[in-house]
Amino acid sequence: MPETPLLDMQDVHKTLGGKHILQGMTLQVHRGETLVIIGRSGIGKTVTLKHMVGLMRPDRGKVFIEGRDITTLRDRDLDQIRMKFGMLFQNGALLNSLTVGENVAMPLREHERLPEEEVRRLVREKLALVELHDVEDMMPGILSGGMKKRVGLARAIVRNPEFILYDEPTAGLDPIMSNAINELIVNMKNTLGVSSVVVTHDMPSAFRIADRIAMLRKGRIIKVGTPAEFLETDDPVIKQFVYGEEEGPDEPSE
């Protein structure tokens, strides 16, 4: 019997502000893999991520996590499933009224009964993983965009989740830091067996971290394959996106 996918989106439709964003999105994520979703800006990649974690409910279609339909669950039941998740938001989404340390410690303080010393140690450890040191007492308002994103990542991984969603993890970071984040994503998979879904425009990053790549266009997944398959494809739409060509089926202004 085939293994149940960790996450299974079936024919998901979503209309926002009168625009039909997802038009029958179907996608599976398997345990232990890193799936990268690529596609042009405004095409619905973030909307897809939000459906995966129940932040948005589809107008039509189903989303299953470990075989359980989350589209009909109440918020309190959904909270139990979300315990397994970590998510890095595009701009970090740090709580601006809390310090960096309090932000990272938040999932621990809310859900674990750990001594305060242990909480502080874990916060320092996760911040060090994203190359941040002695920032625990700073307020998010004074951090740069890249630092906010790294703090957001430290918060996402602080409870060692089984499944992490990354929304543009390397956007706005310098190449050295982008590389460090890529290595972190790969290490999390190799050492902890974490499954990940990454939304990105950064093609070098996508090829570095992906086990499989899925391309989203016009509200649907048009191709799922390995990085090698994407590099070797003859499909003009995919080639244009992967190589960033101005000439091709898609207009730059679309």
Add this chain to the structure above:
Amino acid sequence: MAKKAESPSDWVTDAFEGAGYTCSVFASTVLAFGGILNRRRELLYHVYAFGCGALPVTVLVAIFTGMVVTFQTGLALYRIGQASQVGVLVPLAMCREMGPVMTCNILAGLLGSRIAAEIGTMNVSEEIDALRVMSINPIDYLVMPRFLAMCIVCPMLTLYADFIGIIAGALVARTQLDVSTQAYLSNAREVLEFRDIYSGLLKALVFGALTAAVACSQGLRTEKGAEGVGVATMRTVVISSVLILVSDYILGWFCNVFLGVGA
């Protein structure tokens, strides 16, 4: 691009959706009261921040409300030769009506807008989504402590405003109406009953709860960035102020019929 004008039916639909959402936020908040011990730090913080933040304006409003009420009723009573009775009217008016209504209207503007803007900004910057992903219910973490803080702070500041308004009235009675402070206070003591005070505090509690429910639900419904935060804030102040006046009449009737206030 010019914005599409909303039709009256859109407006009505939006109003009903908003009212329904506010009721659902209110119900979820009441159901979340059981977790208050886990949120005591946040509750104490908001009671302190709301109370201290609103105290100076409350004092100013209470002083002038007491002075205006005393001056105008004093002039009216003077015409019929009863200016000395001003000490009967002003404390009753302050405790039953002017104290709770004026104070809570100011608090709707001051604290309601603050709550709506704070939660609305968190919403548009994905902080509330981040809470949900961390399995932290925004009703438990954000709404319930603010709601309870408003239910505590509004009656507290109203009681304070009642006291200051009555004292300010005594000052005006003495300086402008030739009514001695002793006569004013003696009249006040004679006429004022405990139920006059607690009926006003009951009103303040309800006004605080209404303002908090409206502000939190507007914040949670905020969309479209900075513009949406502005709209949520404006709506909070308008809706809360109207609800305060409407519920004031209903509560006045309730207090009269069921608690015997003014009977």
